[in-house]
Amino acid sequence: MSMLQGAQSFFRSALASMERVYLNRNPTAKAILELVQSVDNDNICYDHFAFRTFGVDGYGIDSMAKIFIDFGYTPREELRFPAKKLKALWFSPPSIPLPDGSGGVNGPLPRIFISELLVDQMSTQTQEIIRKYTGISGSGNKHAALASALGSLTWEKPLYSEFQQLARESEYAAWTLVNGYALNHVTISTHRLKSHLRSINSLNQFIEGSGFKLNSEGGLLKVSPDGLLLQSSTVADSAPFEFSDGITESVPSSYIEFAERLVLPQFKSMPEREVKEFHRRDGFEVGNADKIFESTSKEQLTRRAA
Numbered sequence: 001m002s003m004l005q006g007a008q009s010f011f012r013s014a015l016a017s018m019e020r021v022y023l024n025r026n027p028t029a030k031a032i033l034e035l036v037q038s039v040d041n042d043n044i045c046y047d048h049f050a051f052r053t054f055g056v057d058g059y060g061i062d063s064m065a066k067i068f069i070d071f072g073y074t075p076r077e078e079l080r081f082p083a084k085k086l087k088a089l090w091f092s093p094p095s096i097p098l099p100d101g102s103g104g105v106n107g108p109l110p111r112i113f114i115s116e117l118l119v120d121q122m123s124t125q126t127q128e129i130i131r132k133y134t135g136i137s138g139s140g141n142k143h144a145a146l147a148s149a150l151g152s153l154t155w156e157k158p159l160y161s162e163f164q165q166l167a168r169e170s171e172y173a174a175w176t177l178v179n180g181y182a183l184n185h186v187t188i189s190t191h192r193l194k195s196h197l198r199s200i201n202s203l204n205q206f207i208e209g210s211g212f213k214l215n216s217e218g219g220l221l222k223v224s225p226d227g228l229l230l231q232s233s234t235v236a237d238s239a240p241f242e243f244s245d246g247i248t249e250s251v252p253s254s255y256i257e258f259a260e261r262l263v264l265p266q267f268k269s270m271p272e273r274e275v276k277e278f279h280r281r282d283g284f285e286v287g288n289a290d291k292i293f294e295s296t297s298k299e300q301l302t303r304r305a306a
Contacts, residue, residue: 008096011071014149015105018049021151022183022254026237028212029186029256035210036188036203040195043103047189047259048090048111051148052176055116056127059134059141061089064114064181067145073112079286081115084172084293085122088115090284108277110186113284115293117173126169129162133177148181155180160243163251171252171297178241178251185233185295187257191280200230200260207234207258215255215300218291228264228281231288233257236296255295 023030037044051064069075072094079088093109102108119130133155134140140147140154147154158177167174175184190200197203204220214220215233222231236255242248261280263270270279294300 007071011067012105014067014145015049017149018145018183019105019186021149022186025151025182025239026254026256028234028237029254032207032210032212032234032256033188035206036193036197039197039206040193042194043107045103045107045189045192046105046110047187047257047261048113049186050113050115050184050257051181052172052179052184053114053116053144053181054119054130054134054173054176055087056119056130057134057141059137059144060116061087061114063141063144064148065089065091065112068112077283079284079289081286081290081293084290085118085170086115086172086293087118088113088284088289090114092282108192113289115172117170117176122173123169126166126173129158129165130173130177133158144181148183151182153178153180157242157244159245160247160249161245163243163249167298172293175252175296179253183254185255185257187231187259190258190260191262192277198260200232200258203258204232215292215295217294217297217300218287222285222288222291224281224285224288226281228262229283229285229288230260230262231257231292233292233295235300238301252296252298252301257292257295 033044053060053064068091073091076090076092091112093111119127137155163174163177166177190203191198197206204214208214213235215235220232234255236252238250239253240248241251263275263280267279
């Protein structure tokens, strides 16, 4: 399915607003994007955008997916994370002809990765807190994309004690309570870069050499079993958050990810200049994503501060 021109302009404006909220809140992501662009002299392409949701009362994957499906995205594969009590679904973008040199939110449309917390599997206390805030939100789930573009919660700010309760049980739940539908991370498509940074190992070295910390869970480089999907990410930034009881504490915000998709075996002999995105490894990998989720965990954030 393609996208009508007027609709495409509106949709890209929505993506740009989500990106703007993300960059304003996450100085590390903003600095890294600027650094990579300064070396690459080129527009960066995004591999995917990721969002987190509460899988309860219509607030899960479907709430955030609606805008993407309406603008031509196709639901693909479901992934399950039993230990984290999560599931995720990713969506492939419609193919849209682009002028050469278009990048960022004006470049090739990113894949979309939306996850949800399986709220029914949490403790009674955690479920009550989550249901309290999704209940207060009214029809907020129908406006998930707008909330993401504005950087607003669709529910009231929680009590600090409620955030702590969620954090003890699920770092993901606590993050979602205070960040809502805000963009959890964007991912730079490294193989689309033009400089030596197109190798994810070179990019990782460059980022660490520039003083930024990478998520070390399962090693700095997360590799799919077939060896064709390579991912890494920074540790999330933190930002002060004023809770409804007047307590201000630092909470995790977002991070930036990097992905290199290698050419599929059947296309190995193609000349490099002829290789397109569809000749490369598509999709996601539970093992990789499970470790990328840790970018916002307390363990990684405290390691950052050490």
